[in-house]
Amino acid sequence: MLQNAAQTYQSNQVTTATPADLTLMLYNGALKFIKQAKLALEDKDVTKAHEASIKVQNILYELMSTLNSDYDISKEFSRLYEYMLQRTIEANMRKDVDILLEVEDLFIQFRDTWKEAMLLAKKQG
Template identity: 30%
Template structure:
């Protein structure tokens, strides 16, 4: 995963509710699958396997966070096991086609959780984090992205 993409996910995580965190985990996993598939097609198997391992950490987190008091958790676990099997097939057999099946299932699940997250008004899980305001400014020959945390009014030089 590229550093800029990782920073974007990290910033989103600080502002996310519980259900938005699940959606972000799906997005990270799908991003890793897409980049692994791309690396397989380029013949860069080591990089593909690195991205598969990274994505599998997020899949394992999704699996371990299920609450088995609800029947839907058993259904989700069955889907996660299937996805994990396809990811492992891609890893050991070095074939990108297995990732397509995993991607299809994850996209459907992400869509469902995205709809749930849209209605979640519980607020961010992380507390004591600043609100992020982003903007772009022009520098000499470059475009700079900055963010300002309004909760830190004492930043900068005092005159």
């Protein structure tokens, strides 16, 4: 019952979120799954690590698909997301925590910058 309530709450969060909020959720989700993959690798659970890595890859595909090509910065984001995707795939194939740490650091930078941009936009709006 509690899990059902949590799923309903999470579903409502997603359906009522702004595009900016959704992007932030994707960044946070990727960080959560990278952490899961790292822990799974430490526990020698390659299946769980693989599943978590695939979720990170899917988030990166989603982030790439939602970029607005009308803005020049989108090309830079696209290149960085593509790099992060390739590194995540490599980490998954090699079962390499160090590569996951690199991708995690990039996600942290994206998330923190995005949060700052959201705060600035709210102040101006």
